[in-house]
Amino acid sequence: MDGTLFQTNKILEISLEDTFNHLRSLNKWDTVTPIDKYRQIMGVPLPKVWETLLPYHSIEEREQTDAYFLERLIENIRDGKGALYPNVKEIFTFIKEHNCSIYIASNGLSQYLKTIVYYYNLDNWVTETFSIQQIDSLNKSDLVRSILDKYEITNGAVVGDRLSDINAAKANGLVAIGCNFDFAKDDELSQADLVIDDLNELKTILPKLKVHN
Structure with a gap:
């Protein structure tokens, strides 16, 4: 699906930014959103994504972040912010x-x-x-x-x-x-x-x- 049928990059950055803004509001993140690092590992299962992006956070915090990220992705898809690849x-x-x-x-x-x-x-x-x-x-x-x-x-x-x-x-x-x-x-x-x-x-x-x- 991602990167083959669906242009994930169209919703990836805004959804990830939403998620890390959420973490900042909880005082659980204080630097830039690691969009480049995510692009490098795009395609791996999400549990491994959060192990990479949040290596010093607890498993519970990663799971909460994953759930929030999923909510943002889905909302952005429903809002028409994504797109299929041509043809x-x-x-x-x-x-x-x-x-x-x-x-x-x-x-x-x-x-x-x-x-x-x-x-x-x-x-x-x-x-x-x-x-x-x-x-x-x-x-x-x-x-x-x-x-x-x-x-x-x-x-x-x-x-x-x-x-x-x-x-x-x-x-x-x-x-x-x-x-x-x-x-x-x-x-x-x-x-x-x-x-x-x-x-x-x-x-x-x-x-x-x-x-x-």
Whole structure:
């Protein structure tokens, strides 16, 4: 979802600023908002995010911060401050017309994902959306495996912008398609089977892969 379908950067900074302003009001933060550090680790599960951004805070404080951040993200999505990447609905329509199923596997939390899916009507194309919360290991490779098992998928591709997506594809015998979008890193993309700069490029790639699931 983040950095591949949804332009998280449009709501990330304002939501993070809201959150750290909240921490400042509680006298639990007294320096600048660590937006750059967050951008560097974008894509990891949120518990690991707060371990990184709030290393000296208690687990309880991190959990409270996480809950507040989620509230701000959801509110900003509902206010229309976010956006899908160009051609998301167009490529989804193309994929469905070619008898392929679409699943979202994300490190985002369930409520956050549901808000995006609902706001942009992604259920018109997406069979099911899966959150890392559904997997005890918080490992995207395991999350993708659970999708393959549930839907008895034998071949397909994982399209994503971060190493966790590429690793999830390779660990499960799928094609790894890297997205050279906002949060992508060259050293991570170099490990993908293919790299795209626009989702519309999938129109020529997927038929060649003979992906049916």
